Amino acid sequence: MKKISLLGATGSIGTQTLDVIKHHSDQFSLIAMSVGRNINLALDQINMFKPSIVSVMTKEDAQKLQHQISDEIKVVYGEEGLIEVAANNEADILVNAVIGSVGLAPTLKAIEAGKTIAIANKETLVTAGHIVTDAAKKHEVPLLPVDSEHSAIFQALNGESSSEIDRLILTASGGSFRDKTRDELNGVTVEEALNHPNWSMGAKITIDSATMMNKGLEVIEAHWLFDIAYDNIDVVLHKESIIHSMVEFVDRSVIAQLGTPDMKVPIQYALTYPNRLEASNSEQLNLWEIGTLNFSKLDTERYRCMKFAYEAGRIGGTMPTVLNAANEEAVAAFLDGKITFLDIEDQIEQALERHEKINHPTLDVIKEVDRETRKFIHSLRN
Numbered sequence: 357m358k359k360i361s362l363l364g365a366t367g368s369i370g371t372q373t374l375d376v377i378k379h380h381s382d383q384f385s386l387i388a389m390s391v392g393r394n395i396n397l398a399l400d401q402i403n404m405f406k407p408s409i410v411s412v413m414t415k416e417d418a419q420k421l422q423h424q425i426s427d428e429i430k431v432v433y434g435e436e437g438l439i440e441v442a443a444n445n446e447a448d449i450l451v452n453a454v455i456g457s458v459g460l461a462p463t464l465k466a467i468e469a470g471k472t473i474a475i476a477n478k479e480t481l482v483t484a485g486h487i488v489t490d491a492a493k494k495h496e497v498p499l500l501p502v503d504s505e506h507s508a509i510f511q512a513l514n515g516e517s518s519s520e521i522d523r524l525i526l527t528a529s530g531g532s533f534r535d536k537t538r539d540e541l542n543g544v545t546v547e548e549a550l551n552h553p554n555w556s557m558g559a560k561i562t563i564d565s566a567t568m569m570n571k572g573l574e575v576i577e578a579h580w581l582f583d584i585a586y587d588n589i590d591v592v593l594h595k596e597s598i599i600h601s602m603v604e605f606v607d608r609s610v611i612a613q614l615g616t617p618d619m620k621v622p623i624q625y626a627l628t629y630p631n632r633l634e635a636s637n638s639e640q641l642n643l644w645e646i647g648t649l650n651f652s653k654l655d656t657e658r659y660r661c662m663k664f665a666y667e668a669g670r671i672g673g674t675m676p677t678v679l680n681a682a683n684e685e686a687v688a689a690f691l692d693g694k695i696t697f698l699d700i701e702d703q704i705e706q707a708l709e710r711h712e713k714i715n716h717p718t719l720d721v722i723k724e725v726d727r728e729t730r731k732f733i734h735s736l737r738n
């Protein structure tokens with residue numbers, strides 16, 4: 357029985373992780389979980405999975421929740437709570453499905469505690485990839501990708517060493533506005549942006565997908581997970597999201613991983629790795645029903661966030677931290693109706709332009725740059 361702690365249980369990846377655990381309840385059990393503010397859903401999940409510890413965002417919610425469940429279940433809160441769940445003594449593996457760089461500190465504590473990390477929370481790798489990967493190496497902890505593209509690459513690699521890789525090719529759906537020109541992006545609404553053509557996901561990543569920042573973050577995520585230079589990571593537009601990504605090897609052989617757009621598949625693979633289990637709760641891929649797979653070149657003038665991400669990744673140091681923090685704040689402001697869709701990339705650009713890179717940042721430096729960047733993005737509205 358593999359014992360799992362789960363950050364972000366009430367989210368899109370979190371609920372699908374719980375579906376996988378339930379589907380294979382003879383193999384997996386939930387030991388610890390965290391949620392944000394959705395206490396009602398958390399209650400149902402606690403009753404079904406009976407974890408021994410639950411973290412919520414605030415002290416008030418912790419008190420409210422504790423009154424509604426057995427005293428045997430410990431309720432904690434805040435960043436300390438996330439850390440307690442992530443590094444829980446009993447757990448074998450942490451599934452990090454929280455959103456944003458709030459996932460960084462708990463991930464590091466879980467690595468220090470020797471937990472295997474199944475990572476969906478790409479912002480953690482973008483903001484501090486060097487710290488997370490160094491810690492994983494030092495503590496000999498596997499970092500298993502959950503993100504569909506990175507799981508595809510991980511599966512295509514199947515143990516091949518990085519010296520045999522020529523190129524990683526990430527696929528991108530193009531997001532909600534892929535059929536619009538730049539001019540047509542003026543005045544698009546939050547509701548339109550949240551309408552992803554292929555995937556049902558949380559709000560923040562769906563907006564990231566529409567700006568193409570999601571793919572930009574994924575390029576940086578791939579750089580850290582697979583130790584590949586940015587010059588050897590390409591992105592191709594593939595509107596069906598059937599090929600989840602590809603690896604080109606030095607002998608020009610290209611291996612792709614395919615499947616229906618269903619996150620339960622990469623989530624389950626991270627939990628069962630290096631083995632596989634049946635997934636009868638997911639649909640088979642019948643290519644004759646799809647008919648045609650399309651591919652096209654990505655235009656970085658149309659999708660400026662891709663350009664920002666490659667530049668920030670290549671510059672390195674604290675630049676990816678700025679990219680990530682500015683993006684998190686700008687997307688939150690767009691979702692709140694405070695800025696327009698095109699303001700998102702303008703604000704990120706301003707944050708990047710004013711920042712002076714700090715090389716080899718420590719965790720404290722990253723926290724400070726993250727805080728300062730968020731403050732700057734807020735100041736743009738005052």
Ligand SMILES: NC(=O)C1=CN([C@@H]2O[C@H](COP(=O)(O)OP(=O)(O)OC[C@H]3O[C@@H](n4cnc5c(N)ncnc54)[C@H](OP(=O)(O)O)[C@@H]3O)[C@@H](O)[C@H]2O)C=CC1
Pocket residue numbers: 363364365366367368369370390391392393394395413453454455456458476477478479502503504555556557558559560561619
């Ligand atoms: N959704 C997807 O298909 C994919 C997602 N990912 C990545 O996985 C991660 C999660 O995405 P997704 O599941 O879509 O996100 P969701 O917004 O659906 O879920 C986020 C989860 O994090 C919790 N949460 C939010 N803010 C905080 C906070 N400050 N402190 C503690 N908990 C918090 C939420 O709690 P609550 O709802 O209770 O407030 C919820 O449980 C992201 O990094 C995303 O990029 C990667 C590939 C695919």
Ligand SMILES: CC(=O)[C@@H](O)[C@H](O)COP(=O)(O)O
Pocket residue numbers: 503504505527528529530531555561564565566570571619
């Ligand atoms: C499911 C998943 O992994 C998402 O990151 C997905 O890739 C979003 O799609 P696009 O960013 O390609 O639109």
Ligand SMILES: [Mn+2]
Pocket residue numbers: 503504505574
């Ligand atoms: Mn992805």
